Amino acid sequence: xxxxxxxxxxxxxxxxxxxxxxxxxxxxxxxxxxxxxxxxxxxxxxxxxxxxxxxxxxxxxxxxxxxxxxxxxxxxxxxxxxxxxxxxxxxxxxxxxxxxxxxxxxxxxxxxxxxxxxxxxxxxxxxxxxxxxxxxxxxxxxxxxxxxxxxxxxxxxxxxxxxxxxxxxxxxxxxxxxxxxxxxxxxxxxxxxx
Amino acid sequence: xxxxxxxxxxxxxxxxxxxxxxxxxxxxxxxxxxxxxxxxxxxxxxxxxxxxxxxxxxxxxxxxxxxxxxxxxxxxxxxxxxxxxxxxxxxxxxxxxxxxxxxxxxxxxxxxxxxxxxxxxxxxxxxxxxxxxxxxxxxxxxxxxxxxxxxxxxxxxxxxxxxxxxxxxxxxxxxxxxxxxxxxxxxxxxxxxx
DNA sequence: CCTGAACTTGATCACTCGATCAACTTCAAC
DNA sequence: GTTGAAGTTGATCGAGTGATCAAGTTCAGG
Numbered sequence: 145x146x147x148x149x150x151x152x153x154x155x156x157x158x159x160x161x162x163x164x165x166x167x168x169x170x171x172x173x174x175x176x177x178x179x180x181x182x183x184x185x186x187x188x189x190x191x192x193x194x195x196x197x198x199x200x201x202x203x204x205x206x207x208x209x210x211x212x213x214x215x216x217x218x219x220x221x222x223x224x225x226x227x228x229x230x231x232x233x234x235x236x237x238x239x240x241x242x243x244x245x246x247x248x249x250x251x252x253x254x255x256x257x258x259x260x261x262x263x264x265x266x267x268x269x270x271x272x273x274x275x276x277x278x279x280x281x282x283x284x285x286x287x288x289x290x291x292x293x294x295x296x297x298x299x300x301x302x303x304x305x306x307x308x309x310x311x312x313x314x315x316x317x318x319x320x321x322x323x324x325x326x327x328x329x330x331x332x333x334x335x336x337x338x
Numbered sequence: 339x340x341x342x343x344x345x346x347x348x349x350x351x352x353x354x355x356x357x358x359x360x361x362x363x364x365x366x367x368x369x370x371x372x373x374x375x376x377x378x379x380x381x382x383x384x385x386x387x388x389x390x391x392x393x394x395x396x397x398x399x400x401x402x403x404x405x406x407x408x409x410x411x412x413x414x415x416x417x418x419x420x421x422x423x424x425x426x427x428x429x430x431x432x433x434x435x436x437x438x439x440x441x442x443x444x445x446x447x448x449x450x451x452x453x454x455x456x457x458x459x460x461x462x463x464x465x466x467x468x469x470x471x472x473x474x475x476x477x478x479x480x481x482x483x484x485x486x487x488x489x490x491x492x493x494x495x496x497x498x499x500x501x502x503x504x505x506x507x508x509x510x511x512x513x514x515x516x517x518x519x520x521x522x523x524x525x526x527x528x529x530x531x532x
Numbered sequence: 533c534c535t536g537a538a539c540t541t542g543a544t545c546a547c548t549c550g551a552t553c554a555a556c557t558t559c560a561a562c
Numbered sequence: 563g564t565t566g567a568a569g570t571t572g573a574t575c576g577a578g579t580g581a582t583c584a585a586g587t588t589c590a591g592g
Contacts, residue, residue, distance in 0.1 A: 168450060170364050174550055184571050185551070191569095195550065247449050254512045255441050255449050256362060269512055300521055303509075307522055311505030315497075318448045318463055327494055328501055335529060368580055378541050379581070385539095389580065 153191070154205075156181045161202035162240070165249045168256050169199050169264070200267060206249045207271035210235070214278060225286040228279065229333050232309055236316060236325060247317050251310055276306050283336075293338050301336055308332045347385070350375045355396035356434070359443045362450050363393050363458070394461060400443045401465035404429070408472060419480040422473065423527050426503055430510060430519060441511050445504055470500050477530075487532050495530055502526045 163180045164172050174195055178185060192198040213234055218227035239246050253268040279302035286292040292301065308328070316325045357374045358366050368389055372379060386392040407428055412421035433440050447462040473496035480486040486495065502522070510519045 167452065168364075170362075171450075171452075173548075175548085186553080186572085187570055189551070251508050251512070252449055255446055255508065256365075258361065258365075272512060300518075300525065303518055304522055304525060307505035307509050308502060309505070310508050311501035311503070314445050314449065314504050314508070315501050318445070318466060324494075324497055328498055331494065331498060367578075369578085380542085380583075381540055383581070 151181070151183055151187070151191070156183065156191075157198075157201050157205050160198055161205050161249075164199055164202045165206065165246060165252070168252060169195075169261070170256060196261065196264065200264060203249065203253060203264065203267055203271070207274070209240075210275065211278070214275075218282070223286070223289070223291060224282045225289075225291045225333070225337070228282050228305070229329075232305075232312075232329055232333075235309070236312060236329065237322065247313050248310060251313075272306075276302055279303075279305055291338060292336055296336070305332060305336075345375070345377055345381070345385070350377065350385075351392075351395050351399050354392055355399050355443075358393055358396045359400065359440060359446070362446060363389075363455070364450065390455065390458065394458060397443065397447060397458065397461055397465070401468070403434075404469065405472070408469075412476070417480070417483065417485060418476045419483075419485045419527070419531065422476050422499070423523075426499075426506075426523055426527075429503070430506060430523065431516065441507050442504060445508075466500075470496055473497075473499055485532060486530050490530070499526060499530075 159181045160177055163176060167176070172195075174185060174188070177188065177195070177198070181188070183191075188198070192201065214228075214231045217231040217234060218224060221227035221230055250268040250272050254265060254272075257265055259265070276299075280299050283292055283296075283298040283301045283305075287294045287296075287298060292298075312325050312328050312332075315328070316322070353375045354371055357370060361370070366389075368379060368382070371382065371389070371392070375382070377385075382392070386395065408422075408425045411425040411428060412418060415421035415424055444462040444466050448459060451459055453459070470493075474493050477486055477490075477492040477495045477499075481488045481490070481492060486492075506519050506522050506526075509522070510516070
């Protein structure tokens with residue numbers, strides 16, 4: 145089997161993710177993608193099948209990045225709750241692209257797409273669910289460690305945090321008011337600490 | 339001045355809003371609009387100028403509807419906090435269109451559009467700010483009435499509620515889990531009640 | 533009746549979209 | 563060096579886009 149692809153698949157997916165994340169699925173044209181990843185249409189379609197398939201890869205990559213950042217922050221803190229707090233800070237205030245905070249790509253996907261793209265929606269929903277479970281495990285451990293009130297339902301606490309993160313990212317992207325979001329973030333965590 | 343428009347402007351704006359809200363700005367074609375409001379392109383452009391101008395009207399109408407619902411719920415409850423709670427319930431669980439809850443149109447606008455549509459963004463941001471101020475006034479009154487802890491900053495409480503509403507609407511639209519959102523909503527209000 | 537401005541219509545414009553494909557290039561295997 | 567499959571290229575496809583406009587329709591004022 146001669147000749148290997150001239151492009152780096154992971155690099156291409158990463159660049160496509162950044163563009164899709166920024167502009168959304170519909171507003172990103174295949175021409176935009178061609179320029180961003182420096183590939184011609186034939187190569188892109190040979191490698192990924194369709195615009196939708198490439199978006200699916202980008203979405204998978206996004207979810208994987210988020211999990212990676214969470215793991216990283218958990219490893220940096222002895223306390224799971226501190227690690228989670230640090231993850232929220234990272235996601236809100238140290239954006240991967242652009243200046244202002246970006247809305248979660250999973251939420252953006254679900255907000256933009258209808259049932260005409262049911263597979264992409266299902267994929268985004270599954271990733272959101274995975275994140276919620278990760279949060280729930282962290283809260284449960286924090287209860288064992290005595291950081292969170294043991295009477296609270298860990299799933300409800302985790303869900304509330306996820307909803308607040310979603311809201312804060314939207315709010316921050318809209319207003320750009322970092323001070324306000326800082327308060328919102330600190331309040332959210334101080335409420336669940338014992 | 340002979341001959342008056344055959345269409346009802348408010349009705350047309352309302353129908354356009356429903357379509358724009360459901361599909362988003364970019365995914366709504368002028369043909370879709372023509373069918374939805376039963377007008378031909380020339381009439382629409384004569385009456386509204388452009389797709390963007392019509393969206394602006396739809397956005398204004400949306401914000402006006404939301405304010406109207408809030409006023410309505412406040413009038414129905416002696417307690418401002420109860421009225422606000424009722425408003426949240428209405429917005430989350432009694433959607434204007436479709437079955438599942440819809441994401442806030444203001445947030446959807448800000449999530450979808452880039453600085454290429456700066457005016458629409460600015461309009462959405464202004465409407466969000468107006469809602470936050472309305473919430474803040476309600477919280478302030480609730481503090482006077484002894485329903486909310488007087489030590490809390492009313493703006494921060496209002497902002498937190500708004501962020502949680504944004505998050506809950508996104509979460510509900512994604513998961514469809516009404517029970518979970520009910521808990522989130524009740525928790526959000528029970529946290530600020532004295 | 534007419535007149536004529538307001539309004540409506542549907543064909544049409546220039547353009548962009550996602551996707552395709554025949555022609556071309558590359559290079560491991562022999 | 564030759565082969566041939568993998569990979570690449572850019573022109574191109576048909577469909578759909580937002581917007582325009584000449585022609586047609588409507589109806590209050592005279």
